[in-house]
Amino acid sequence: MSAWIYFLLFVAPLSGGLIALKTGYKNELMLKTFLAFAGGFIFSITILNVLPEVFSIQNNYTSLLILAGFFFQILIGKFSEGAEHGHLHTHRHNHSMALPVGLFLSLCLHAFTEGVPLGVISEVNKVMGFGIALHELPAAFALMSILQTEHINKKLILGLLIVYAMMSPAGALLGNVMRFNFSEIIFNHILAFVAGIFLYISTTILFENSENHHFSFKKLAAVLGGVILAVAASLLG
Numbered sequence: 271m272s273a274w275i276y277f278l279l280f281v282a283p284l285s286g287g288l289i290a291l292k293t294g295y296k297n298e299l300m301l302k303t304f305l306a307f308a309g310g311f312i313f314s315i316t317i318l319n320v321l322p323e324v325f326s327i328q329n330n331y332t333s334l335l336i337l338a339g340f341f342f343q344i345l346i347g348k349f350s351e352g353a354e355h356g357h358l359h360t361h362r363h364n365h366s367m368a369l370p371v372g373l374f375l376s377l378c379l380h381a382f383t384e385g386v387p388l389g390v391i392s393e394v395n396k397v398m399g400f401g402i403a404l405h406e407l408p409a410a411f412a413l414m415s416i417l418q419t420e421h422i423n424k425k426l427i428l429g430l431l432i433v434y435a436m437m438s439p440a441g442a443l444l445g446n447v448m449r450f451n452f453s454e455i456i457f458n459h460i461l462a463f464v465a466g467i468f469l470y471i472s473t474t475i476l477f478e479n480s481e482n483h484h485f486s487f488k489k490l491a492a493v494l495g496g497v498i499l500a501v502a503a504s505l506l507g
Contacts, residue, residue: 275399279385279438282403283410287431290414291424301408306489308404309475310496315401316468318504324462327455332462339466349376370420374430377413380467381406381437387461388438389445397503402438404496405471410434 324332349372384402413434417427449457476493 272396275388275396276439276442278399278403279388279406279442280435283381283406283438284431284435286407286410287414287435290411291418291427291431301411303488303492305408305475306492307496308401308408309472310493311404311500312401312468312496313472313476314497314500315397315504316465316472318500319397320461320465320468324458324465327458329455329458329462331459335459335462336466336469339463339468340470341466342463343380343467343470346376346380349373370416373416374413374434377409378434378437381409381434382441384464384467385438385441385443386445386448387457387464388442389447389449397500399442400503401468401500406435406438 324336384405388399388402410431414427414431417430445457445460
């Protein structure tokens with residue numbers, strides 16, 4: 271896998287987290303517009319690139335693994351409270367300065383899982399890598415915004431941001447190592463699982479970004495922009 275994809279997977283969440291640490295909730299409106307764009311892009315690459323790759327191999331378990339990934343993300347959401355798709359919420363104030371471990375670990379697991387297929391599926395890793403980076407930026411923004419409300423030491427928060435930013439590249443690196451020891455069918459299973467995760471995240475982003483089930487013109491334009499970019503990337507790739 272190209273080195274620039276590893277770099278992008280690290281820099282995107284790092285940038286999102288640093289923006290949150292600098293500005294806090296001031297950019298929430300801009301974040302929602304960006305999320306609409308990312309949701310349109312991720313949904314489109316899942317339909318155009320990931321699912322065709324998944325179903326290119328005859329496998330009785332493919333559909334079940336897609337469902338498993340979808341419901342796995344629902345389970346993760348019980349601990350992350352929606353931060354993996356950029357959801358900001360009013361978190362309880364933690365005057366004991368304790369780290370919300372479930373939130374942090376669930377987001378790390380989510381980011382790591384997303385990165386694994388990038389290490390081996392060369393046909394889709396460029397587009398997928400960009401899509402994951404688009405998604406991890408607002409996720410890191412939400413995570414750091416939440417952690418700031420917990421009265422945690424700023425140096426610790428910065429350290430947690432660096433650890434989180436390393437998760438997707440680490441998953442991709444593991445996938446790159448594993449490809450020499452596992453068959454293509456195993457990675458097809460992993461990709462199917464991640465496809466389910468992508469479907470949940472993208473549809474949740476799109477639904478949560480609508481007000482009374484209607485998009486504003488600005489958000490609709492952002493979604494269409496993400497779709498157009500995904501189509502262009504698929505055709506040119």
